[in-house]
Amino acid sequence: MLDVQAIRKDFDILGREMRGKPLVYLDNAATTQKPRVVIEALVEYYQNYNANIHRGIYYLSELATEKYEHVREKTARFIGAPDPATIIFTRNATEAINLVAYAWGRQYIEPGDEIVLTEMEHHSNLVPWQLLAQEKGARLRHIGITEDGRLALDDLDEIITERTKLLSITRMSNVLGTINPVKPLIDRAHAKGAVCLIDGAQGVPHLPTRVLELDCDFLAFSAHKMLGPTGVGVLYGKREWLERMPPFLGGGDMISRVWLDRATWNKLPWKYEAGTPNIADVIAFGAALDYLEQIGMEAVQAHERELTAYALEQLSRVPGIRIFGPRHVEHRGGVISFDLEGIHPHDIGQLLDAEGVAIRAGHHCCQPLMERLDVSATARASFYIYNTEEEVDRLVAAVRKVERVFSRAVS
Amino acid sequence: MLDVQAIRKDFDILGREMRGKPLVYLDNAATTQKPRVVIEALVEYYQNYNANIHRGIYYLSELATEKYEHVREKTARFIGAPDPATIIFTRNATEAINLVAYAWGRQYIEPGDEIVLTEMEHHSNLVPWQLLAQEKGARLRHIGITEDGRLALDDLDEIITERTKLLSITRMSNVLGTINPVKPLIDRAHAKGAVCLIDGAQGVPHLPTRVLELDCDFLAFSAHKMLGPTGVGVLYGKREWLERMPPFLGGGDMISRVWLDRATWNKLPWKYEAGTPNIADVIAFGAALDYLEQIGMEAVQAHERELTAYALEQLSRVPGIRIFGPRHVEHRGGVISFDLEGIHPHDIGQLLDAEGVAIRAGHHCCQPLMERLDVSATARASFYIYNTEEEVDRLVAAVRKVERVFSRAVS
């Protein structure tokens, strides 16, 4: 089990107040807080060896290059990728997905091809494929969802077919908390000859991830959702694809030789990293990975599951509440979307804010899913390694108070 | 005049040693150092109000949103753009240029169109247009350079013609230091109906910039080259273009409404900012802009000019040295490329490193320019607000030493 109290001491922000009450931070699906070691890594970089990397022939630049590239190795190890050259640093998960849509998609998608997504995807795993499909005359298909927010797998044979060129799905829903059975879906799509991208923005921070076992062709995720700084995303790709695909962004560092009218490309992974990278934040992301590795992703998942089970139980007793997503905690991660009858989620969020409880209210970048659930928004609490049962109690008490304030008004 | 000693106190790294000697950092064209206020802004953000922005309905998120958007206003003011909505945050200057190449270029460039660049462009302002030209069947034209490293304007009438759809040039060369006459070139290109992009990666950090006076359609630059953190670039664009262009990356935040199969776009500037932005670094970039504004860009330029004049004078006396670029300091910024007869620039860099002097040696992401200069690489020293005449003396002494060490070997 996690020593949550010890962990909390590493996060100064968790000791602060919001609106005069101790902060309860439950918006981890949007972004997590950062432990002191991550912040210190930034400071150390800027104070001691800030320099542009690659090709710098002085000490600071050599050191910065070594540290930057070392994080690539750490990242590879974290997701079980044997080859660091298959790790590309981007700005965020969104850019990682777009990279595939541009570089792979523009090359391999043809009119009439089908791209399979789900109804629970984040806009970042919908819009890039819409743009691609419109440009190429391809067709989007969507795996539906069941009443309790799981993927509807019944008519899969009609959706994943010989025409499927790409399956791109989320490992875990950022609204429903649903953990999807990505492995069998990947196997099925591979059997039809399709390529598989996993949106790991929610999966990688919360679940152990082994890309070789998943056998996904691409995996995208964001550092800022797993204790790392903002401004760093990761794309893992199978070497064969990364070798075959054309580059995405052109510019410094991604080239081998350049003439006025043409150029040849650098080796992996640099072929896909154009211009000065986000050196400082990548290095700080390394500290986040170390931190998570030390805790162990199994322990992270176990802690969140326990907290989620407790929260589901406590929340379900609040009058008028509706909780979305899978009923059983085995099928979900630490994300709970809910609403209260007759109360707009934004009003819930506002009232919780006054209690020092930070949750998110809105469509969570999943408008089609909102449509499917027939709501305009939900209130969402999401957990991470530093959250406690006491914080869940504070959430539940605050939600009960919202309910009371608003029911007064009906009378 | 700048109070350089006071400025230096704001940069802890300048007090450190490299290879046992006090660091002389002269690789500012690659990336600059960061003053304490910038590093503190990062720490303050992560320790006090780290949260995902836009649509967060709790205090931390509101604060982070306000600070992030406030930097957009500061950035607009810094370059004289009246409308903050015309400022797009990207990862670096390279991504900003690629954004235009993808979103504007794919829409407006047609077979037979011509794109005018120069022979002194950085790979980041060459390769995106090569990719675009190859895809669209367009033609690249290049303004040549004179013997002393200035743009050759004689045959301009043959290069900028009715077929020109885009002029994309650097405000200042990162190798030669040349400050280009961009304003008359923009006027000329506009007269032919072309669109104009200025690569401001070197210009904006070192020269006062007023986009309305320049009348450029786009301007790209990087925070890390002007005291800001790595991971932030800026694209300024005229509103009419930003409104008309399709989006570039698809995903969260850049949408207005999303259905399963299509979407509509958010207003400017968010239409071009997909996914979680680099919140912390944008906020810290604000501190860098404040710092520069307080000094004043006229003063920055004057300081660099003085230092450059001094360095040119001192360096020119070193036996066997060859200095590239304009002879007159009015035509150049604080970048000096040189080589020593019979000594490879990497060996120069290595020996300077041993003296604590950090310069860059290589092609500086300008391989075609190296070809034009008939060298494989140059050694390059580049200045910023914190550099002093004493540091120039250290550079010159070290270069002399290199010369001595190697001439010994000839005997």
Added chain:
Amino acid sequence: MSDLRDLYQEVILDHGKNPRNFRKLEDADHQAEGNNPLCGDRINLYLKMDGEVITDIGFQGRGCAISTASASMMTESVKGKTRAEVEALFQRFHELVTGEAEAPPGAPELGKLTVFAGVRDYPIRVKCATLPWHTLRAALEEKREPVSTE
């Protein structure tokens, strides 16, 4: 939730729960759609005019307590008013909720609308309060495009 009392005043909660004029006018001669891109909430506004005067007004849509109450109370305040009077009222309301001007509670023109003064402390919610008003202006100008609050 003491600090929040200012935002969620009883009368706002009441109008939020039981909005007045919450109906489509089948014989509307002016109408407009507004949406708040921040949350995706939408409002449809229907007007009947007699010359310069609003003779009837109704709205539909979904939104938070603030936007629903604002729409509800707006419909009550503008019925019988001329375009010019509505525009003046909007200006006062906008100043009130953005905090640009200190409107003493009970400022005569605003009447009950002063209950929205608390919104000024919550920048994001300003858009909720003003959404109905932007939509009303669009209806008066017979705009075809949906308006949004930014």
Added chain:
Amino acid sequence: MSDLRDLYQEVILDHGKNPRNFRKLEDADHQAEGNNPLCGDRINLYLKMDGEVITDIGFQGRGCAISTASASMMTESVKGKTRAEVEALFQRFHELVTGEAEAPPGAPELGKLTVFAGVRDYPIRVKCATLPWHTLRAALEEKREPVSTE
């Protein structure tokens, strides 16, 4: 530049300035091109073989003192050696410059090449020192594609 003495030993400076066997062999029966992507430097290597034995060798190209000296001294060391001997020598050299193995100065196989031991402290320059060797191997394997040091 005391620390640098190890890297830029006199003999390296000498070979860097006055490279031996710096010529194209017009009648080469093996050749290869190598380039160092970090700096863009290139080397062309020419061989004449008699069976398994290198009977003549020359090189051209541009590079830093380290790579030029390494090429020059390599040509001197491998002339008259068999493929197998060259391969063994390359392994020892590689261990020396990457610091994988401590080769005592004057390790018999390496001979004068031990002057490159200082390179191990400068990771970037390892590529300079090994570029000629990678190119030599490519020439022996009759690779057509230019090789690079990564």
